[in-house]
Amino acid sequence: MQPTATIRRLKAAGAPPRLSAFAQWADRHFKWLLVAPAVLLILALSIYPLLFSLVVSFINYDFQVPGHAFVGLKNFERVVFDPVARWSLLLTAWLSGISVAIEFVLGLLVALTMVRSFPGRGVIMSILIVPLFISPVIVGQAWTLLLQRPFGPTNYILTQLLGQEVTIGWMTERPWLYISLIIADVWQWTPFMFVILLAGLTAIPPNLYEAAELDGVNAWQAFWAITLPHLGPMMLLALTFRLLDAIRMFDTIFIMTGGGPGTQTYTASYYLYTVGFTQFHLSQATAGSWLFLIFTALIVTLLVRRLLKVEPV
């Protein structure tokens, strides 16, 4: 063992070497020196930008209007009274809500089939987690290749399966473009739910089920009486983490629909991106991102705090 060897070497050297004044000071403040680099980096590249953007959201910072005059709440007003902004927030809520719900149910079902070991389980496990390691950009690209007319084979396959001509514009027609975005999200993130819920399921003591079986409880009752209560904290954790990521949805939209047609697939992030980086109304975009930040912070305080009380770290 290396550490004991180290200690032995130090012992052999006799009394602990006398430390210089600096080393003594460093040893006294050791715990603060260790956190310093991380704290300084976060301060410089996260807290300072946030404060800076708070300033920007109250002044004029627009590549189309010169000067940096103080404008009060005007930037916030512009966002709040922009129908596209409200639409994008609504769409963010709908898309993330539906995607996360589907991912949860599907993930739970797949996790339930994978609890008990069977031949080939390891290989299947490795395959099922693959989407987690792919850039969302590529996921969007892959589904575009499958769905987009005339290249994608999806309509052809559906035509063969259903026995009648299918000509769906997956990337251009409502509601299909929303369905396409949800499918891409479900494909990528169902494994997330599955992995966490499976960890929760395998942690339930199997003798509970054995006892239930002896008592003549059927599988459905056992699910309600044993699985759900034990899995509760894990479900909350998986849902919270996933929801907080889902409301940022941007990459797949950027690749698959470009927010279009028109503004029909603008999510909150996509809206703020276009306002800031294609229209260059930077102060309006920062004001909007602060509003979005407040929404997110509300979800975090409501869900994460409760969650970490349930689940002692």
Next chain:
Amino acid sequence: MAAVAPARRRKRRSLPIGRILLLGFFLVFVLWPLYWMFNTSIKPSDDYLTVPPVWFPAAPTLVHYEAALFTYRGLDGLINSLIISLSATVLSALIGTLMAYSLARYNTGGRHLSFWVLSQRFLPPIGIVLPVFLIYRGVGLYDTHIGLILAYTVFTLPVSVWMMFAYFRGMPKSMEEAALVDGCTRWEAFWRVAVPLAAPGIVAAAVFAFIACWTEFFFALILTSRTAFTLPTVFRAFIGFQGAQYGEAAALAIVSLVPSIALGVLAQRHLVRGLTLGAVRG
């Protein structure tokens, strides 16, 4: 124990038909887009628009890989991605381990400091990236490798800190205490005793930090342009497929997903901890 083992084995019966169907359906759902992308990447351009579609090309070709890497500058993106992701990963793992050790062993800053780091994980990137863009333009970090490395280090710090925090918490203190009693400084107890013992955890945290950097798009889109662009941003060239570059897009996708999938599958033992920032032990 001997009595339990055969009972367990009897439980290992084959799956009921409903479960097989569900699992089979889900496997096909996961594999189909990947197969189609691979198929597209080796398909000659003449096979793109045939009806019925070509399920496997009769004459596979690598021309799309060549075009994606050289004509569309995919190779430059790949090299930039490697430089930036590796540097950010090393920095994040190093700085994150330092902080995590202090939090786990000395309870530095109580719960406030650790939750402050955690909250960074849940900030919407759009709120950070707009001002960072303005600041970077002011100080000359826009479209530089260093700029994106720093941004990615901060972006992956919550994962590194919390994964390592959980890891150190799960490690017995006795070795470090023995080292301190024997006259080691606190730094020596950390660097020579705790870090070697925590090496597997550090590697796992680094793998997840690397995957996060490798697949990141939003920061790279806004903070880089023609010099420090990463692999995911190269896909902008294929949006809408106006030039019918189906094969090029698919080829570049295959090139870029191989490293992260390989790493991810290798580190899958730590996946649950990685996904939940160490909150759940897999």
